[in-house]
Amino acid sequence: MQNLTVEKIYEYDNYRFFLRDYFSEQKRLKSMFSHRYFAKRAGFSSSSFCAHVIDGKRQLTEKSLKKILKGLGIRGRRATYFRCLVMYNQAVTVEERELYFKKLDRIRKNTEFYTVKKKQYAYYDKWYYPVIRELAVYSSWNGDYTRLAAMVTPPIQPEKARKAVDTLVEIGMLINKEDGSFAQPHEAVTAKDVPPVVTRKTRRDYIHLAEEAMEKLPIEERHISGVTVLMSEVKFKEVTEKLDEIRRSILSESLDEDIKSRVYQFNFQAFPLSKDIMKLKNRSDKRRDRE
Numbered sequence: 001m002q003n004l005t006v007e008k009i010y011e012y013d014n015y016r017f018f019l020r021d022y023f024s025e026q027k028r029l030k031s032m033f034s035h036r037y038f039a040k041r042a043g044f045s046s047s048s049f050c051a052h053v054i055d056g057k058r059q060l061t062e063k064s065l066k067k068i069l070k071g072l073g074i075r076g077r078r079a080t081y082f083r084c085l086v087m088y089n090q091a092v093t094v095e096e097r098e099l100y101f102k103k104l105d106r107i108r109k110n111t112e113f114y115t116v117k118k119k120q121y122a123y124y125d126k127w128y129y130p131v132i133r134e135l136a137v138y139s140s141w142n143g144d145y146t147r148l149a150a151m152v153t154p155p156i157q158p159e160k161a162r163k164a165v166d167t168l169v170e171i172g173m174l175i176n177k178e179d180g181s182f183a184q185p186h187e188a189v190t191a192k193d194v195p196p197v198v199t200r201k202t203r204r205d206y207i208h209l210a211e212e213a214m215e216k217l218p219i220e221e222r223h224i225s226g227v228t229v230l231m232s233e234v235k236f237k238e239v240t241e242k243l244d245e246i247r248r249s250i251l252s253e254s255l256d257e258d259i260k261s262r263v264y265q266f267n268f269q270a271f272p273l274s275k276d277i278m279k280l281k282n283r284s285d286k287r288r289d290r291e
Contacts, residue, residue: 188251
């Protein structure tokens with residue numbers, strides 16, 4: 001039977017999620033498959049080791065990584081990708097994460113996954129490509145790439161602006177009209193069906209730009225706020241759905257506006273700042289009951 005999870009390994013940016021999906025798929029495909037079955041095939045003495053890894057309770061060492069690869073039965077480029085993915089996820093320093101992220105990107109670019117997603121990869125390759133896509137159409141730069149580059153905040157080099165326009169035309173995000181001006185085949189570009197791994201770098205860049213904006217731009221030109229709250233996972237999902245509604249509303253209002261003067265980036269982040277206190281309490285209660 002075809003192992004679809006392994007076939008899609010290049011779409012993953014978290015090896016624990018890959019293992020979770022792999023185990024779920026194998027259980028559907030093979031009635032005898034279990035954590036015990038995999039542990040025996042891989043050479044683990046503990047049948048619960050992989051479950052602990054998937055849950056984030058255990059890290060992979062070089063020795064256990066080799067066993068995982070043996071159990072998965074993957075070799076060559078996919079094995080190299082999985083190894084780099086483990087190193088990336090378990091990296092301690094920012095420098096290490098950057099190093100392995102670049103290695104992952106290089107591996108993907110030599111795969112069918114990249115070929116299929118090449119247009120998406122190119123568009124999200126640089127944070128300023130979406131910015132140039134708007135400025136090239138709506139600003140009066142008249143083919144002057146120095147002027148176009150200077151409009152970006154922070155400014156980029158003219159050669160980067162030229163390459164951005166050429167790339168956007170090549171992948172169909174811009175149309176070069178006969179009079180030398182540019183148009184957009186579609187007003188809006190969304191990342192709805194784009195694998196997270198494709199947009200990850202650009203979104204990280206936008207977060208860094210938000211940090212710079214907080215330091216360099218006057219308060220009237222930016223809006224950066226946040227709130228720290230305690231809530232349930234159910235409520236968290238409800239709130240994130242509301243954020244998605246706001247994002248779609250912002251896009252709609254932008255498209256409906258006749259006069260536009262500036263490119264803005266809106267970031268929405270929501271992430272945990274503590275462990276699940278209810279789960280910790282339940283574990284503590286269970287331990288007390290056993291005692």
